[in-house]
Amino acid sequence: MTIEEFMKEVLHIxxxxxxxxxxxxxVVRKIINLLxxxxxxxxxxxxx
Amino acid sequence: MILKKVRxxxxxxxxxxxxxxxxxxGKLTIVYGFNGYGKTRLHSFFHWLFYGQDRDNEIIxxxxxxxxxxxxxxxxxxxxxxxxxxxxxxVMYRYESFKKTDSRAFKSDxxxxxxxxxxxxxxxxxxxxxxxxxxxLPSELSEYFFFDGEGMASxxxxxxxxxxxxxxxxxxxxxxxxxxxxxxxxxxxxxxxKNNAIYExxxxxxxxxxxxxxxxxxxxxxxKSEEKDTIDADIEQISxxxxxxxxxxxxxxxxxxxxxxANTLNKHRASLHRENEGLEKSQNEKIDNxxxxxxxxxxxxxxxxxxxxVQNLISKKVxxxxxxxxxxxxxxxLLEQDSCICGNKIGKEERTxxxxxxxxxxxxxxxxxxYDYKREAEDKLSNSDEAMETIRNTVKxxxxxxNQISENENEIDRIDEKLRETKDLERFVAERKENEQKxxxxxxxxxxxxRKSSHxxxxxKATERKLKDLLKNDKHNKExxxxxxxxxxxxxxxQKEYEEKRELYKKELEKNIRTMVKRMLSARRxxxxxxxxxxxxxxxxxxxSLSKGQASVISFAYIGGVLNSLKNMDVEYVSKxxxxxxxxxxxxxxxxxxxxxFQHLPGFSNQIIIFSKENIDKQVEADDNTxxxxxxxxEEANQAAIKPYASSKYFVDETHRRLN
Numbered sequence: 001m002t003i004e005e006f007m008k009e010v011l012h013i014x015x016x017x018x019x020x021x022x023x024x025x026x027v028v029r030k031i032i033n034l035l036x037x038x039x040x041x042x043x044x045x046x047x048x
Numbered sequence: 049m050i051l052k053k054v055r056x057x058x059x060x061x062x063x064x065x066x067x068x069x070x071x072x073x074g075k076l077t078i079v080y081g082f083n084g085y086g087k088t089r090l091h092s093f094f095h096w097l098f099y100g101q102d103r104d105n106e107i108i109x110x111x112x113x114x115x116x117x118x119x120x121x122x123x124x125x126x127x128x129x130x131x132x133x134x135x136x137x138x139v140m141y142r143y144e145s146f147k148k149t150d151s152r153a154f155k156s157d158x159x160x161x162x163x164x165x166x167x168x169x170x171x172x173x174x175x176x177x178x179x180x181x182x183x184x185l186p187s188e189l190s191e192y193f194f195f196d197g198e199g200m201a202s203x204x205x206x207x208x209x210x211x212x213x214x215x216x217x218x219x220x221x222x223x224x225x226x227x228x229x230x231x232x233x234x235x236x237x238x239x240x241x242k243n244n245a246i247y248e249x250x251x252x253x254x255x256x257x258x259x260x261x262x263x264x265x266x267x268x269x270x271x272k273s274e275e276k277d278t279i280d281a282d283i284e285q286i287s288x289x290x291x292x293x294x295x296x297x298x299x300x301x302x303x304x305x306x307x308x309x310a311n312t313l314n315k316h317r318a319s320l321h322r323e324n325e326g327l328e329k330s331q332n333e334k335i336d337n338x339x340x341x342x343x344x345x346x347x348x349x350x351x352x353x354x355x356x357x358v359q360n361l362i363s364k365k366v367x368x369x370x371x372x373x374x375x376x377x378x379x380x381x382l383l384e385q386d387s388c389i390c391g392n393k394i395g396k397e398e399r400t401x402x403x404x405x406x407x408x409x410x411x412x413x414x415x416x417x418x419y420d421y422k423r424e425a426e427d428k429l430s431n432s433d434e435a436m437e438t439i440r441n442t443v444k445x446x447x448x449x450x451n452q453i454s455e456n457e458n459e460i461d462r463i464d465e466k467l468r469e470t471k472d473l474e475r476f477v478a479e480r481k482e483n484e485q486k487x488x489x490x491x492x493x494x495x496x497x498x499r500k501s502s503h504x505x506x507x508x509k510a511t512e513r514k515l516k517d518l519l520k521n522d523k524h525n526k527e528x529x530x531x532x533x534x535x536x537x538x539x540x541x542x543q544k545e546y547e548e549k550r551e552l553y554k555k556e557l558e559k560n561i562r563t564m565v566k567r568m569l570s571a572r573r574x575x576x577x578x579x580x581x582x583x584x585x586x587x588x589x590x591x592x593s594l595s596k597g598q599a600s601v602i603s604f605a606y607i608g609g610v611l612n613s614l615k616n617m618d619v620e621y622v623s624k625x626x627x628x629x630x631x632x633x634x635x636x637x638x639x640x641x642x643x644x645x646f647q648h649l650p651g652f653s654n655q656i657i658i659f660s661k662e663n664i665d666k667q668v669e670a671d672d673n674t675x676x677x678x679x680x681x682x683e684e685a686n687q688a689a690i691k692p693y694a695s696s697k698y699f700v701d702e703t704h705r706r707l708n
Contacts, residue, residue: 006538007545010236014228018186024243027235031245035531 001038009034049184050655051627052137055128056690059096060089061681063110066690070627070657071675076650076668077657079690080698081679082705086688087659090679091631097127097142099187100160100178109146112686114153122147122156133184137165138174140181185626186222204583204599204606220581223614224553229546236539239266239515239532240273240508246535250515253525262515269511276504279497286494293483293490299593300480303473310470317463320456327456331449338442341435348432379406556617557581561609568608568644569601596636604645611652627655634662642667663699680707 001009010031017027050072057065070077081087092103102108109125117123126143140162147156162177174180204216221227237244253262379402386394394402516529558577565575573594576584585594585602594602607628634642646667649656658664668674676693689707697704 003534003538003541006534007232007542010232010538010542011228014232014235018228018231024235027231028237028243028245028248031235031535032248035245035249035535039527039531 001041006034006038049625049627050132051657052130052132054094054097054130055126056090056093057126058110058113058123059093059108059125059127060106060110061086061686061688062090062093062690063113063687064689068677068690069675070655071673072655075673075675077655077675077677078664078668078693079657079659079677079679080661080663080693081659082661082681084683085679085681085705087661087679088631090690091629091659093127094629095190097129097140098181098185099190100142100158108144109153110686114146114148117148119148119150123153136167139163139165139171140177204603216582217580220557220610221550223610224549224557224617226546226550226553229542229549233539233542233546236535236542238536238539239512240269242270246532246539249528249532249535253528262518265511265515265518269508269515272504272508272511276501276508279501279504283494283497283501286490286497290487290490290494293487297480297483297487300476300483302593304476304480310467310474313463313467313470317460317467320460320463324453324456327449327453331446331453334442334446334449338439338446341439341442345432345435345439349436352432376406553613553617554579554581557609557613560612560616561606564605564608564612564648565602567648568605568641569598570640570644571598573598573602575602597638597641600634600636601641601645604649608648608652626653627657628653629657629659631659634660634664639666663696665696678705680705682707 013027013030013034017024051070052072053067053069055065055067056062068077068079079087079090081090089104089106095101095103096108109123114123122145124143124145126141128142129140131138131140140160142160143158144155145157146153160177162174162180163171164174165171218227221230235244237246239246239250241247250262250266382388382394383399383402383406388394388398554577558575561577561583562575565573572587574586578584583602583606611626611628634645637645642662642664646664649658665676677690678693678698679688679690681688685707687707695704
């Protein structure tokens with residue numbers, strides 16, 4: 001995932017949080033999960 | 049979102065049920081209400097209905113109704129709003145019930161629901177109505193769309209006492225979708241702050257063999273960051289104090305202007321006094337002199353004038369009777385010889401005539417006697433003429449002196465008036481001096497804080513470098529470092545995009561506000577939009593002062609500018625259709641400005657609901673479709689009702705406003 005794509009994803013998470021008045025800690029967790037997912041995808045690709 | 053109809057029941061003084069139907073498509077809905085009748089409370093009812101919170105933290109049920117109830121009885125405050133959103137009809141319903149006990153009432157039940165009508169006319173309740181309404185009209189924006197004009201007017205000029213001050217930046221950023229960027233940047237965060245993604249990732253890093261200090265370093269970095277935050281907050285506070293002191297001093301300087309100080313005025317006053325004393329002295333001397341001259345010469349002067357008159361009379365008489373070339377010797381000779389020059393004998397009649405002529409000739413003639421007298425008197429009289437000329441000149445001089453004295457006295461009066469003003473002026477001068485001293489001290493304090501902040505920044509950066517260096521050789525830590533670096537790049541890109549958008553939106557907003565101000569305000573003002581979205585407003589003399597009316601017009605122009613910007617710009621995440629519910633500050637506006645505001649207001653939004661205590665029938669009379677309501681009130685009984693507007697008698701006759 002490129003930086004631009006990741007940015008868009010983060011903004012979507014923020015938008016959802018903004019609308020739902022969610023918990024900030026949950027937003028932080030979602031960002032980290034997104035990042036971990038990106039890393040896993042990359043490592044899977046590289047191992048392939 | 050288009051509002052169609054609202055029902056309000058038992059909310060504060062609105063005992064019982066009341067209904068308002070709204071106009072849309074740019075047509076106005078007006079609710080008239082005198083001061084204290086419940087306009088602002090009706091306005092805040094919308095906020096409660098949408099978000100379940102009373103903006104003023106008041107008891108929301110009707111107190112008199114509660115008072116008349118028995119213990120155990122319940123009263124329900126409710127609101128129902130019918131609206132259209134994205135082509136679908138909705139009904140929003142909120143209620144809160146309060147149960148009376150012996151001593152007080154407490155909330156016993158509450159609910160909030162939204163029903164959506166689909167294309168087949170079926171009603172379905174939406175899940176999470178709170179989220180749904182936040183999605184349509186975020187509560188952060190409510191200050192804007194439930195617009196309190198007076199609060200806005202003071203807030204726009206950076207008045208820190210305004211309750212909405214902090215919200216202005218938040219609201220504008222939310223409207224333009226920038227809040228999402230701010231939140232994203234904050235939530236990706238950095239190692240120096242807690243509660244963000246980078247910090248959480250960095251906590252996963254492990255200590256190395258030779259150094260078990262990553263946690264200590266992080267802790268140190270956080271501590272320094274917190275210290276820096278406190279210092280930066282102080283700097284911001286000082287900067288804000290400095291800017292208000294500077295603004296105040298500009299106002300004071302304008303008031304003081306080039307006016308003379310009391311000292312200068314007193315000097316001028318004293319010199320005028322001295323000049324008048326001198327003039328009065330000279331006046332008295334001249335009057336004495338004139339008196340003396342008059343005493344000595346007036347009798348001669350009068351005599352001289354009479355002599356002149358007599359001389360004229362005699363000369364005239366002589367001219368009438370005197371024959372040229374005839375003298376007394378010739379006449380006597382002819383009379384003695386009794387013969388005329390022609391040789392004829394002198395008759396009786398001729399003799400009488402000759403004798404008459406003889407009496408008129410020297411040395412016994414009247415004129416001869418007069419000339420003798422005149423010659424005798426001439427020496428004395430010549431002096432009196434000269435004296436009279438001196439008297440005439442002196443009298444002229446006295447008149448000039450009198451004028452000068454009177455002018456000086458007027459000038460002294462003017463100075464006294466100015467001196468009365470200078471009491472204020474001196475207060476201003478003293479305040480300005482005191483402010484200058486404060487500014488000097490604050491600048492020193494700010495410079496000191498800035499040094500400290502910069503020192504903290506250096507330490508934080510060095511600590512972060514150390515932390516990265518410490519962990520870079522470990523595989524697990526290296527991956528975390530890579531993730532952190534990636535997040536930092538994402539954050540920096542977001543920051544860059546945020547700043548670009550912010551600059552773009554700010555320029556657009558400033559342009560739109562300027563256009564609106566130009567259209568609505570008769571006086572010319574230069575408008576600059578500050579970074580916190582407050583306005584710097586000045587006229588061609590750099591004066592920043594505004595009348596209440598001008599501030600109100602500018603608050604209308606501001607909201608118009610925001611809404612126009614929203615229409616014109618490609619703003620993501622934010623809906624563009626909002627109703628505008630205005631608690632309108634038009635009481636300070638003159639009729640010209642009311643006309644100007646109402647000429648442009650319908651263009652702000654496709655739905656405008658105005659609460660007004662002023663009669664604006666004239667401004668909207670061309671529009672027959674304006675829906676109008678009035679609030680009737682019985683203030684003693686704390687009761688109010690909403691009724692359709694019947695006539696302008698509401699504004700002139702109390703019986704037409706009173707709720708019985």
